[in-house]
Amino acid sequence: METTPRLPEALRRAVREDLRPVRPLASPARRALAVLAWAPAALAAVVALLPLRPDLPALGWALSWGVLLVEVAAGAGLVALALAATIPGRGPGRERIALTLALALVLFASLAALARRASPGLTVPDPLVTKGATCMTLETVLGFTALAVVFALIVRAAPLRAAGAALLAGAGTGLMAEGIFRLHCPITDLRHVLVWHGGALVVLALSGLALGAVLERRARARMDERLAGRSG
Amino acid sequence: MSNGLERETRGGAAGAGRSLTDLMVAYQRGDETAFERLYGELAGPVLGYLRSLTRSAARADDLLQETFFHVHRARHTYDPGRSAKAWVYAIAHNVFLMSCRSARRLSRHEELAEEELPDVPVPPEAESLGTRDLVRRALARLPVDKREALVLHHVHGLSFQEVGAVQGVSGMAAKLRSHRGMVELRALLKDAGR
Numbered sequence: 001m002e003t004t005p006r007l008p009e010a011l012r013r014a015v016r017e018d019l020r021p022v023r024p025l026a027s028p029a030r031r032a033l034a035v036l037a038w039a040p041a042a043l044a045a046v047v048a049l050l051p052l053r054p055d056l057p058a059l060g061w062a063l064s065w066g067v068l069l070v071e072v073a074a075g076a077g078l079v080a081l082a083l084a085a086t087i088p089g090r091g092p093g094r095e096r097i098a099l100t101l102a103l104a105l106v107l108f109a110s111l112a113a114l115a116r117r118a119s120p121g122l123t124v125p126d127p128l129v130t131k132g133a134t135c136m137t138l139e140t141v142l143g144f145t146a147l148a149v150v151f152a153l154i155v156r157a158a159p160l161r162a163a164g165a166a167l168l169a170g171a172g173t174g175l176m177a178e179g180i181f182r183l184h185c186p187i188t189d190l191r192h193v194l195v196w197h198g199g200a201l202v203v204l205a206l207s208g209l210a211l212g213a214v215l216e217r218r219a220r221a222r223m224d225e226r227l228a229g230r231s232g
Numbered sequence: 233m234s235n236g237l238e239r240e241t242r243g244g245a246a247g248a249g250r251s252l253t254d255l256m257v258a259y260q261r262g263d264e265t266a267f268e269r270l271y272g273e274l275a276g277p278v279l280g281y282l283r284s285l286t287r288s289a290a291r292a293d294d295l296l297q298e299t300f301f302h303v304h305r306a307r308h309t310y311d312p313g314r315s316a317k318a319w320v321y322a323i324a325h326n327v328f329l330m331s332c333r334s335a336r337r338l339s340r341h342e343e344l345a346e347e348e349l350p351d352v353p354v355p356p357e358a359e360s361l362g363t364r365d366l367v368r369r370a371l372a373r374l375p376v377d378k379r380e381a382l383v384l385h386h387v388h389g390l391s392f393q394e395v396g397a398v399q400g401v402s403g404m405a406a407k408l409r410s411h412r413g414m415v416e417l418r419a420l421l422k423d424a425g426r
Contacts, residue, residue, distance in 0.1 A: 004276040007268060008297055015304050021262040022308035087309045089322030093400035158305045160326040220330050226301070227294050227331075 010230075028087070031153055032080035035173075038146045039072045043180050046142070053186035058119040064183065067111050071179025074107055078172030079150050082208075085165035086157035097164050101205070104171055108178060108201060112193040121188030132196040135185050139200035143170075143177030147204060151211055160219055163212035170208020174201035252316035260307055271300060274317070277388050278324050284383045285328050287372050295331055299324040318394035321384065325398050355386035357414065361421045370420040378413030385410045 025031070056064050081100060085091035092100065115121075124130035150169040154162055178197055187193070250258075250266075252273060258266035278299060282292035302323050310319050361367060371379060377399065384395045385406075396406035 004272050005279055005293070005296065007271050007275070011297055011300055011304075012268075014301060015267050016264060018304070019262050019264055019267075022260050024260060024311060025309050027311070087311070088306065088320075088326060089314070089318045089394075089397040091400055095401075157309050158302075160302060160323070160330055216330075220333060223298055223327075223330060224334055226298065230294060230297065 025087070025157060028080045028083035028090070031083050032076050035079050035146060035150055035153070036072070036076045038149060039076075039176060039180065042142055042145065042177070043068075043183075046180055046184055050138075050184040052183055053121075055119040055121055055186055055188075056183075059115060060118065063115050063118050067115065068179045068183060071108070071111065071182070072176045074104060075172040075174070075176030075179065078104060078168050078175060082150065082165045082168035082172060083153060083157070085168060086154050086159040086162065088160075091161070091165065094164065097168060100168065101171055104175055105198075105201075108175065108198065109194065112188075112190060112197070115182075116188045116190055116193075119188055122186035124187060124189070124192070127187060127189035127192040128195060130192075131185075131187060132192060135181070135187075135192070136196040136200045136203070139177050139181040139197060140203050142181060143173045143200065143204040144207070146173035146176055147208060147211075151208070154212070155215065160216070162215040162219075163209055166208040166212025166215070167205055168208070170205040170211075171201065173208075174204035177201075177204070253312055256307070256310050256316045256319075257312050260310065267304070270303075270316075274320055275300070278320060281321060281380075281383060281388060282324055282328060284371065284387075285325075285376060285380060286331075291331070295324070295327050298327045298331075302327060315394055315397075317388075318390060318397045321388070321390065321394075322398045325380070355382060355414075355417075357386055361418060362424065366421060366424055367417075370417055370424060373420060374413050374416055378409045378416065381406050381409035382413035382417070386414075 053059075053064075078100065081092060085097075147170055150173055151166065154165055154169060159165060178201055181197070181200075185193075185197070250269065252270065255266045255270045255273070259270060275296060279292055279296045282295045282299070283289060286292045286295065299320070303320055306323065310316065355371075362370070371383075374382070380399065381395050384390045384398060385392060390398070391403070392407040392410070393403040395410065396403040399406055399409070401409075
């Protein structure tokens, strides 16, 4: 069909200069399990540094620890999908990424609504303001510790298109952080939960997207340099 | 994903009886010859694929080198349980998309593309619909996603599952793109024949 192009000397040299044996990456699910190890450490930190919400008995096991497990597991699922997206030919397309993110938001909002039905929580004068910034900041910081780990795994895969993967990673770590932080915040008013806790999730997702975009831009700039070098 | 396609490519001059999966595994272990053989097996088809996407011989040549550069950088991401061919084509697809985002270079090459229209591979199913040149020109007028699905399946022999993996869509969506591409190609050739 086609004649085989000659192997360019520059490419042969580049390969020869870095021909160390490499071990194939573990599957995305296995690497996501490594990120899952972050959850107990984060939970221990939250329990040690912050008081547990006083309405845990009213929520019951399912809506407290159960919801934590569901959100952490769903977040880890998003992280696994993010890591799959860094592998050529394995990643989800834009539509699937959008659908997955929408499902994650629906899950988060549904669990918040369930908790509200089970417990009125702490009543505060203005749920849109009181404790909002504190909750959002702490949850975002917590999520960033996980995002840093996942982003390191994304960089290791040297992806050409990292933005979608990093967006999923941000959303996944945001969901995991939300599940854990839920054990501390006693406010169940949906305005507080959706705006401030949902805000933390969105900030983490957008931070992932921004980090991925930077990675992509750097890869593109290096490619442009090489192409410009070849064309003289 | 099946490795059947790779088994089919055995016995090529460069492959010397080793499957693409075997070559990739040897390459991951640091075997330079395996890389050279892999290049020998895939550079031609990937170049044809890139030409069909870019419609520019010069740009496709550049992107071919870029593709194999990234194959080297990302060789640890290849999973021996999956299709090596789809993995390499997916890298070529990503390299093409990245190059499209560089507006400056894109505009330069698009001008060239209209003038040159390199010898892109023609699906065997379409050869009877018109002269090779007519088919080539009609193919170049198809939307890039349909053209890509059509070329990957009908010219390069990738399964729809593999085409979907390359394009980041489901196998069914890839099949639909290829089918619609063929329908549009036939319509274009019919118009051209009037």
